[in-house]
Amino acid sequence: xxxxxxxxxxxxxxxxxxxxxxxxxxxxxxxxxxxxxxxxxxxxxxxxxxxxxxxxxxxxxxxxxxxxxxxxxxxxxxxxxxxxxxxxxxxxxxxxxxxxxxxxxxxxxxxxxxxxxxxxxxxxxxxxxxxxxxxxxxxxxxxxxxxxxxxxxxxxxxxxxxxxxxxxxxxxxxxxxxxxxxxxxxxxxxxxxxxxxxxxxxxxxxxxxxxxxxxxxxxxxxxxxxxxxxxxxxxxxxxxxxxxxxxxxxxx
Amino acid sequence: xxxxxxxxxxxxxxxxxxxxxxxxxxxxxxxxxxxxxxxxxxxxxxxxxxxxxxxxxxxxxxxxxxxxxxxxxxxxxxxxxxxxxxxxxxxxxxxxxxxxxxxxxxxxxxxxxxxxxxxxxxxxxxxxxxxxxxxxxxxxxxxxxxxxxxxxxxxxxxxxxxxxxxxxxxxxxxxxxxxxxxxxxxxxxxxxxxxxxxxxxxxxxxxxxxxxxxxxxxxxxxxxxxxxxxxxxxxxxxxxxxxxxxxxxxxxxxxxxxxxxxxxxxxxxxxxxxxxxxxxxxxxxxxxxxxxxxxxxxxxxxxxxxxxxxxxxxxxxxxxxxxxxxxxxxxxxxxxxxxxxxxxxxxxxxxxxxxxxxxxxxxxxxxxxxxxxxxxxxxxxxxxxxxxxxxxxxxxxxxxxxxxxxxxxxxxxxxx
Numbered sequence: 029x030x031x032x033x034x035x036x037x038x039x040x041x042x043x044x045x046x047x048x049x050x051x052x053x054x055x056x057x058x059x060x061x062x063x064x065x066x067x068x069x070x071x072x073x074x075x076x077x078x079x080x081x082x083x084x085x086x087x088x089x090x091x092x093x094x095x096x097x098x099x100x101x102x103x104x105x106x107x108x109x110x111x112x113x114x115x116x117x118x119x120x121x122x123x124x125x126x127x128x129x130x131x132x133x134x135x136x137x138x139x140x141x142x143x144x145x146x147x148x149x150x151x152x153x154x155x156x157x158x159x160x161x162x163x164x165x166x167x168x169x170x171x172x173x174x175x176x177x178x179x180x181x182x183x184x185x186x187x188x189x190x191x192x193x194x195x196x197x198x199x200x201x202x203x204x205x206x207x208x209x210x211x212x213x214x215x216x217x218x219x220x221x222x223x224x225x226x227x228x229x230x231x232x233x234x235x236x237x238x239x240x241x242x243x244x245x246x247x248x249x250x251x252x253x254x255x256x257x258x259x260x261x262x263x264x265x266x267x268x269x270x271x272x273x274x275x276x277x278x279x280x
Numbered sequence: 281x282x283x284x285x286x287x288x289x290x291x292x293x294x295x296x297x298x299x300x301x302x303x304x305x306x307x308x309x310x311x312x313x314x315x316x317x318x319x320x321x322x323x324x325x326x327x328x329x330x331x332x333x334x335x336x337x338x339x340x341x342x343x344x345x346x347x348x349x350x351x352x353x354x355x356x357x358x359x360x361x362x363x364x365x366x367x368x369x370x371x372x373x374x375x376x377x378x379x380x381x382x383x384x385x386x387x388x389x390x391x392x393x394x395x396x397x398x399x400x401x402x403x404x405x406x407x408x409x410x411x412x413x414x415x416x417x418x419x420x421x422x423x424x425x426x427x428x429x430x431x432x433x434x435x436x437x438x439x440x441x442x443x444x445x446x447x448x449x450x451x452x453x454x455x456x457x458x459x460x461x462x463x464x465x466x467x468x469x470x471x472x473x474x475x476x477x478x479x480x481x482x483x484x485x486x487x488x489x490x491x492x493x494x495x496x497x498x499x500x501x502x503x504x505x506x507x508x509x510x511x512x513x514x515x516x517x518x519x520x521x522x523x524x525x526x527x528x529x530x531x532x533x534x535x536x537x538x539x540x541x542x543x544x545x546x547x548x549x550x551x552x553x554x555x556x557x558x559x560x561x562x563x564x565x566x567x568x569x570x571x572x573x574x575x576x577x578x579x580x581x582x583x584x585x586x587x588x589x590x591x592x593x594x595x596x597x598x599x600x601x602x603x604x605x606x607x608x609x610x611x612x613x614x615x616x617x618x619x620x621x622x623x624x625x626x627x628x629x630x631x632x633x634x635x636x637x638x639x640x641x642x643x644x645x646x647x648x649x650x651x652x653x654x655x656x657x658x659x660x661x662x663x664x665x666x667x668x669x670x671x672x673x674x675x676x677x678x679x680x681x682x683x684x685x686x687x688x689x690x691x692x693x694x695x696x
Contacts, residue, residue, distance in 0.1 A: 058434075
């Protein structure tokens with residue numbers, strides 16, 4: 029607890045980073061040239077930096093264990109933290125474009141690892157532009173779940189191409205998802221919910237989960253309850269719009 | 281590297297500078313060269329210059345720099361496109377314009393499907409569009425609508441190629457990526473299935489070419505890049521098979537103290553179909569070889585004759601007495617496969633030995649001779665234009681700190 033006193037950005041009671049010291053803009057331009065390091069290819073992703081307990085040394089990246097869940101635009105990381113204990117053996121990563129927010133999630137994970145030895149070792153975060161660099165992080169068919177929770181709605185038609193779910197980007201997501209993998213989307217903006225649903229419905233490599241399947245999937249409940257954005261919407265009594273689809277093999 | 285607002289304005293104009301391009305009919309019935317908005321074609325069967333006929337209402341020829349010109353469908357078609365946002369498909373029989381397609385954005389790459397039924401073109405925002413051509417019934421179509429096929433997220437696509445078996449379409453971009461996409465049965469619905477990404481280049485990818493063998497009908501692909509390497513890929517898996525530091529091979533790197541900046545980008549490459557030989561065009565520190573300076577801006581190999589056609593040139597060159605210029609040269613003997621040991625078999629042809637002779641040169645170049653200095657100036661200008669267009673802006677640490685300091689969230693923190 030001593031070092032916590034020295035570091036005012038960490039909460040004294042929980043040891044977790046305090047959000048108010050990580051003030052970030054609500055939006056970031058996904059079109060601008062990025063100036064953060066990007067792995068040349070999925071082989072160049074250093075797993076030992078992200079998951080030191082699973083990969084003690086950097087040269088073990090050839091091992092069969094690979095990241096399986098990706099939370100695109102993870103924000104403050106609420107969903108990841110819930111998933112980390114629900115799937116303790118699955119490696120998962122949050123991808124976030126805003127560097128302040130990424131910093132916060134990084135600190136949050138480190139604090140959780142310290143406070144709960146042995147736990148949260150399977151979760152990490154990276155600052156990147158997932159709209160541009162998804163194939164640099166994941167191989168073909170590597171992922172089994174992808175999350176797009178409360179993405180930036182980009183209302184203007186001119187800016188629709190900045191939306192994280194689009195007809196073309198779904199091609200790339202389909203590439204990194206294995207057949208049978210699930211893509212989860214949720215928003216509190218009706219227009220965007222319609223848009224995401226339409227994109228997924230029209231894509232030949234995705235099909236909707238049935239209501240029974242949605243009921244049986246424990247992750248579905250977390251979409252609105254675990255994330256900071258979801259809690260905010262619930263607090264204000266807002267509506268959410270969900271689209272959960274499965275990656276299928278394209279019919280020829 | 282000091283970029284003041286002044287220089288920003290200038291760099292925009294610099295990208296208007298367009299390199300000269302060359303395309304050769306697969307059996308060398310004709311040769312096409314593009315310099316700025318001019319499309320010059322020389323018919324080698326008739327031994328005469330071709331006058332293009334365009335009856336469309338969109339306007340006659342190209343109005344701005346042509347960025348791509350290539351033959352397709354076994355030489356029956358020629359397609360040209362560029363900064364005027366028009367894609368024109370020409371019949372190489374009648375030299376009539378079969379179709380003019382209007383693009384929303386400037387066009388950076390084109391490809392014709394092997395069966396000649398579709399033309400694909402990429403705009404500068406990373407979207408690849410497709411338009412179907414009518415069976416060759418001679419009818420003229422204007423303003424056909426293109427539909428989007430696939431997209432690289434907001435990146436400039438530099439090259440488009442169909443695999444030799446027609447099953448894949450490859451697209452390369454300035455974000456170091458090469459994407460192999462399954463070319464679907466009904467491509468007008470979009471191409472959604474990505475076969476692979478070929479990742480390994482550390483700068484923009486500038487050009488692609490296929491190598492083809494009987495045993496491997498999908499072919500291998502070679503790519504050239506701003507990182508001055510040429511890489512060989514297996515497109516089925518996206519794995520890197522080999523990399524060649526051509527910049528180093530040419531003895532250019534490390535010769536002078538400056539690093540990074542003196543990387544010579546690979547500007548174009550082409551191969552003979554059996555894959556025994558790949559020709560590479562490099563941008564470089566101007567070096568004179570054998571008394572002449574020739575830095576090709578575009579290359580094309582003709583396998584039936586074993587000739588390598590090269591052009592160097594530029595358009596919109598400011599501050600020079602000839603703002604647009606081109607010079608065509610030809611190397612013979614490139615279809616001989618025992619090339620790696622004895623390069624002397626390749627012979628550069630004198631101007632009068634080139635098929636079509638001086639009348640071809642006069643047609644394609646516009647003028648028979650240019651001064652040496654203008655080519656040096658042209659090469660420098662092209663290099664700047666290309667890096668302005670394709671290389672990411674780099675900011676020094678101080679500059680980045682300055683940009684960050686003006687951020688609002690930083691100000692709040694400092695006040696505390």
